[in-house]
Amino acid sequence: xxxxxxxxxxxxxxxxxxxxxxxxxxxxxxxxxxxxxxxxxxxxxxxxxxxxxxxxxxxxxxxxxxxxxxxxxxxxxxxxxxxxxxxxxxxxxxxxxxxxxxxxxxxxxxxxxxxxxxxxxxxxxxxxxxxxxxxxxxxxxxxxxxxxxxxxxxxxxxxxxxxxxxxxxxxxxxxxxxxxxxxxxxxxxxxxxxxxxxxxxxxxxxxxxxxxxxxxxxxxxxxxxxxxxxxxxxxxxxxxxxxxxxxxxxxxxxxxxxxxxxxxxxxxxxxxxxxxxxxxxxxxxxxxxxxxxxxxxxxxxxxxxxxxxxxxxxxxxxxxxxxxxxxxxxxxxxxxxxxxxxxxxxxxxxxxxxxxxxxxxxxxxxxxxxxxxxxxxxxxxxxxxxxxxxxxxxxxxxxxxxxxxxxxxxxxxxxxxxxxxxxxxxxxxxxxxxxxxxxxxxxxxxxxxxxxxxxxxxxxxxxxxxxxxxxxxxxxxxxxxxxxxxxxxxxxxxxxxxxxxxxxxxxxxxxxxxxxxxxxxxxxxxxxxxxxxxxxxxxxxxxxxxxxxxxxxxxxxxxxx
Numbered sequence: 001x002x003x004x005x006x007x008x009x010x011x012x013x014x015x016x017x018x019x020x021x022x023x024x025x026x027x028x029x030x031x032x033x034x035x036x037x038x039x040x041x042x043x044x045x046x047x048x049x050x051x052x053x054x055x056x057x058x059x060x061x062x063x064x065x066x067x068x069x070x071x072x073x074x075x076x077x078x079x080x081x082x083x084x085x086x087x088x089x090x091x092x093x094x095x096x097x098x099x100x101x102x103x104x105x106x107x108x109x110x111x112x113x114x115x116x117x118x119x120x121x122x123x124x125x126x127x128x129x130x131x132x133x134x135x136x137x138x139x140x141x142x143x144x145x146x147x148x149x150x151x152x153x154x155x156x157x158x159x160x161x162x163x164x165x166x167x168x169x170x171x172x173x174x175x176x177x178x179x180x181x182x183x184x185x186x187x188x189x190x191x192x193x194x195x196x197x198x199x200x201x202x203x204x205x206x207x208x209x210x211x212x213x214x215x216x217x218x219x220x221x222x223x224x225x226x227x228x229x230x231x232x233x234x235x236x237x238x239x240x241x242x243x244x245x246x247x248x249x250x251x252x253x254x255x256x257x258x259x260x261x262x263x264x265x266x267x268x269x270x271x272x273x274x275x276x277x278x279x280x281x282x283x284x285x286x287x288x289x290x291x292x293x294x295x296x297x298x299x300x301x302x303x304x305x306x307x308x309x310x311x312x313x314x315x316x317x318x319x320x321x322x323x324x325x326x327x328x329x330x331x332x333x334x335x336x337x338x339x340x341x342x343x344x345x346x347x348x349x350x351x352x353x354x355x356x357x358x359x360x361x362x363x364x365x366x367x368x369x370x371x372x373x374x375x376x377x378x379x380x381x382x383x384x385x386x387x388x389x390x391x392x393x394x395x396x397x398x399x400x401x402x403x404x405x406x407x408x409x410x411x412x413x414x415x416x417x418x419x420x421x422x423x424x425x426x427x428x429x430x431x432x433x434x435x436x437x438x439x440x441x442x443x444x445x446x447x448x449x450x451x452x453x454x455x456x457x458x459x460x461x462x463x464x465x466x467x468x469x470x471x472x473x474x475x476x477x478x479x480x481x482x483x484x485x486x487x488x489x490x491x492x493x494x495x496x497x498x499x500x501x502x503x504x505x506x507x508x509x510x511x512x513x514x515x516x517x518x519x520x521x522x523x524x525x526x527x528x529x530x531x532x533x534x535x536x537x538x539x540x541x542x543x544x545x546x547x548x549x550x551x552x553x554x555x556x557x558x559x560x561x
Contacts, residue, residue, distance in 0.1 A: 330509025
């Protein structure tokens with residue numbers, strides 16, 4: 001007897017649901033990865049051979065509506081990519097996704113969740129290959145790419161699968177109740193509840209972390225019954241193309257239409273994602289990235305449920321500390337990670353101009369700036385550490401931003417060119433830190449790409465919180481932190497973070513949440529609505545048929561009368 005996907009992964013899925021329900025962090029892929037041969041992953045050497053076999057060739061998916069081939073990627077580490085992807089008619093992709101949805105809806109949540117876990121399991125076996133794809137398309141260091149596309153990213157996606165499955169199970173299949181009637185017996189009623197997917201889902205790929213930011217939306221839509229069109233950024237297609245290929249293979253093997261997941265690739269500058277996002281049949285859009293495009297999606301894709309997570313103005317409020325050296329080291333590390341392109345890289349450091357109280361005595365704003373610059377230099381003083389922490393610059397916009405930002409204030413730490421020990425052609429840049437005054441708001445309310453941060457001197461911590469609440473509330477952010485020994489300041493910052501709607505970390509110098517650098521994977525923002533917003537509950541009801549009465553037999557004495 002053939003075992004289906006749900007039966008094959010029942011135990012793993014049930015454990016994931018229990019962990020989600022209990023609010024526990026459970027990371028089975030990461031835990032298995034620490035077991036070496038038990039992880040089930042291809043070896044790094046095999047992955048390199050497989051990755052090499054993809055270069056310079058057509059990447060076949062067997063999708064309908066092909067119009068030609070596009071090659072849009074280049075590796076900042078000097079590897080010739082030259083991978084040809086099918087450029088498909090977006091109208092055809094939307095049409096085939098719509099036709100595939102009925103059968104996927106009928107498959108039910110158990111089958112859909114089982115298929116999703118099987119896709120994740122196969123992605124897990126390709127972790128090193130996916131990491132190489134992220135490494136060479138985004139410029140991330142291999143270590144950071146492995147965290148984003150390997151077991152930690154898969155654990156994050158599994159949590160979304162569990163949440164979506166749990167929410168689907170909450171929809172009752174059958175309903176029974178009594179409807180009261182005046183001067184009559186209540187009317188017995190019966191009905192059914194069905195989960196109705198919204199429709200075609202569009203995933204707009206993120207150029208910096210295509211898998212980490214893309215997988216949650218992909219799996220949330222699939223488990224809730226929606227087909228997905230994946231539109232990667234032209235700069236980083238391969239990680240999501242591999243994901244789509246695996247998903248299509250698993251779907252076909254399970255007897256489902258592979259066109260439930262398709263890849264939509266565009267030439268640079270082609271408005272494909274705008275065309276798809278505003279298609280009337282596209283009812284869900286997922287995007288993580290700069291606020292301007294997120295705003296555009298919310299304004300123009302009005303027919304869809306838009307899950308847009310803005311990167312924005314990540315902010316650190318510094319009031320006081322009991323461990324000054326740890327604070328400085330943690331800030332330096334957060335500025336260096338992946339050349340300032342991870343989701344938690346702080347852009348604005350708000351510090352009272354008069355200075356802060358520390359365990360080493362009073363520290364002025366200049367002291368903090370000088371110590372931060374020295375900490376960055378110490379951190380990047382070893383070539384191996386440079387290769388592990390920084391990423392290669394892939395965008396001219398970042399280079400231009402570094403030059404322009406340095407003109408706006410006193411440079412606390414200049415951005416310099418560093419050398420990769422194994423890739424001499426890679427463009428690595430150290431972080432730029434510029435000191436500004438609170439009045440320079442026109443500079444620090446802009447979202448700067450790459451390793452650009454501002455040390456902003458404020459009138460007081462209260463002033464810092466006022467700026468934090470106003471700028472993040474208006475321009476958004478994914479992350480904020482506060483360092484203070486005063487419980488009142490911590491409470492006030494918590495209130496400001498709630499007002500601004502941003503995640504907050506208190507007095508943690510080197511463990512930042514919500515990105516591939518964190519110690520434990522975290523779910524995407526949006527809470528339960530991230531899942532429940534992808535379906536509706538449709539009810540049908542009617543009068544319950546009366547139970548059939550047993551036949552009434554005549555008394556024997558009346559028979560034949």
